[in-house]
Amino acid sequence: MRLVAEAVGVRIGRTVILGNVSLDLGPGAFVGLVGPNGAGKTTLLRILAGLLPATTGRLTVDGRAMASVRRDERARRLAALFQGAGVGWPMRVSEIVALGRLPHRRAFAALGDADRAAIARAMRLADVAHLADRAEPTLSSGERMRVLLARALAVEAEILLADEPITALDPAHQLDAMTLLRAISRRGIGVVAVLHDLTLAARFCDRIIVMEDGRLVADDRPDAALTDGLLASAFGVAAHRGTAFDGTRYILPWERSGPGTKEMG
């Protein structure tokens, strides 16, 4: 599946929320969507998920306009993970994950064997099989994130869009989650995740898209996208760069770049 945005924009009244974003998403890559607060990352993600119509430009799924793709087909092929809302009721983990199968079930049909197999696969992949009978309020933040990820994986979509999947997690669980998202992309699923941690984004993602003020300002391999100039102009930070003990290059936002450096980019 190819998800292509051509000069996509959103304006509310005269305010431009998102302007002229063009990008091309396909299978098998882990894409990090980064940018300072208010840069339009979540808006872009919602447009890509087909939840928000773009006011300008074109969004296509395998060459067809997103608007012409039926709602249920879109739901089967594009999974989205939004965590802000949490889980409204103390449901059991297995039932939460089963919600990912809703796009595949005909009206009034119960879960079929294919659904149950997909649920089991998703739970194994996200390492939540042992939590199946736990109620949602008894989960830790890390467990809850993995359960919600399993829910999104249970859709078995071709592209997974995740809004800040690691923001609420401790360092160990952040590493686990990033490893998991990369592993999912290696299974052929296109993964797009909104991230704030530039170190983890640079380390785990195949490709980084940088947003600033509603515009796309970089879209490249991590080392090519996250240049010093861009870190200063888009994020207002200067990064320390080094080599980890395993030989991997890393970047670490270290200090605010001084006033006036905004013009440098």
Add this chain to the structure above:
Amino acid sequence: MKALLPRASASARSRLAGAGLIVIAAALVAALVLASVAIGYAAFDVPSAMADLLAGRTTLPALVLWELRIPRALLGALVGFSLGLTGAVLQGYLRNPLADPGILGISSAAALGAVMVFYGGLAGSLSLALPLGGIAGAALAALGINLLAARGTGTLGLILAGVGLSSLAGALTALALNLAPNSYAALEIVFWLMGSLADRSMDHVWLCLPLMGLGWILMLSTARALDALALGEDTAASLGFDLVSVRLRIVTGAALAVGSGVAVSGAVGFVGLVVPHLVRPLVGSRPGASLWPSGLLGAALVLGADIAIRLLPSRPELKLGVITALVGAPFLIGLLFRRQGRT
């Protein structure tokens, strides 16, 4: 794959438990309908009255059965089902355990509609004038809510519109009471607002049955969307649900079911608020699974309360809304305490 087997059977178990719950609740409702027909103020031979009725003999017992006992029992079941179902649907939709059928302002508007009929003096001239006024009020309210909340799919706008409408209808009802031509008229309105199933006829049943049925179908059709909405509106939309259509079905369905309910019985509080809380632990808290059981348990609760009214020695009989509130309010307080303890 080994781990899959116990889980699959667990989900099958919970589905079976869900079906079992519906069967048990339905049996309970059927038993209470029979009890409601059998229990009254005068000793009454139900089987012989039923035999007369079925044979087409217009004996006094047959008339009492058809004109008084059966409508009262049926309306109890219909109104209760509507309240329980609407409560479960609204709590699921708004993701708020304190939502009740009154939250959209439809009950208040229906009550206002009926009060206007009282006030206009039409109630005496046509037996169905009151419920028709109530239905008109509910219909206007549903229209207003849908228009007010038409922009966006957010539930907050819906709640605000409902609160606004509810306050307005309440204020106008108070105005009608204030301006009532005499204290007897005011008293009559106040008593009607308390809710009752006494002295209703089959005409009331025929009036509200089709409206309620349509409302139930609309609301029951949102079961899966309500499950998806447990994860928030964006996730539900990403799972392929059209949230605008869902809201339209819920608001219209609630208006039809609760509006016609209030129109025939007056306001019966707390049933829609309390029943989903009783059901939720039994169905694993899945909103979509709580709809049928909540409707049936609501019917059982209203039937039970209406039977209790007739068994209590108080004369004239207590109002139905008073009994449900007396039972429901302490339950609500207990619920709030339990929630405080948990968080």
